[in-house]
Amino acid sequence: MARSRIRPADSGADRAAATGSASAAAAATTVAATGARARAPRKPRLSRQEKSERTRAAICQAAAEVIGEYGYANASISRIMERAGLGHGTFYAYFDSRQDLFDALLPMKGEEVLGFVQERVRGAPDFIDMEYRGFLGFFEYVQKHPWFFRLLHEAQVAAPDGHHRHINNILTRYRKALRRAHDAGEMPGYDASELDTLAFLLMSARDYVYSQQVARSDDAAETIQQAVRTYAKFVAHGLRGAEPQPQTPAGDKTGVAPREARGRKKPEDHQP
Secondary structure: OOOOOOOOOOOHHHHHHHHHHHHHHHHHHHHHHHHHHHHOOOOOOOOHHHHHHHHHHHHHHHHHHHHHHHOOOOOOHHHHHHHHOOOHHHHHHOOOOHHHHHHHHHHHHHHHHHHHHHHHHOOOOOHHHHHHHHHHHHHHHHHHOOOHHHHHHHHHHHOHHHHHHHHHHHHHHHHHHHHHHHHOOOOOOOOHHHHHHHHHHHHHHHHHHHHHHHOOOOOHHHHHHHHHHHHHHHHHHHOOOOOOOOOOOOOOOOOOOOHHHOOOOOHHHHOO
16 A cells, blocks of 8 residues: 655744745845945035035025015125025125125126026027027026016115126127127118117116016016017017118009108299
8 A cells, every 4th residue: 555645734943944035035135235325326525616606606596585585775694694594604704795795696696697598599590589589588587586686676776886797797798799790781770889779778678678567467478478579570670770661552553652751842942
């Protein structure tokens, strides 16, 4: 008679061994993962100069926001440093006084605006298209940074040196762009001596159209679209500087301008 083979039940020792193997495998996985994290490249430490630049930028950004909210007169050092999340004493490692900060602030933030707009106008085929893109880009920036206009407008009194430098920085950019456009024949109706006046006209348009028209409207998005369309027409036609030509009425084949478009007779024409 054949012997029946009976499989013995798992012993406690076998179960312990199995559990130990699973735990060992899990532990090995954890160690491997920990080792992988440990071997991951660390971010390079900032140099002392980089840390200093970041701290200075943080102070300036906090100052811009505080001025936008309270104005220059109420932008105290304690308010600025609290907004920056830095100790009061840190301020004097970067600026000699509050006025020193104010004079540096607008030119610094102005360069930030110019850099932002420069990215928006990149690739423009001519000055007219560049100015259209720049107008829209400027509006985009000030919508994202609502403190800018108070920083700009109050600076003329609170930080005149900084305001003067900021205006000169913008004027320098415009002079170069207008000179290139003029030399390329894009503005045949203007003389080179008129380019600075054109630059100030364009600079003031950006400021006042936004700060006075857009900022006062109930629907900023729609007002911006309308303003940009109008500005595009102004730039496209006004910058050419050409005298308008008399229009010949429809159906008139003579080519003679209407009576009101013709000049009056000279006095000598009435002489016998």
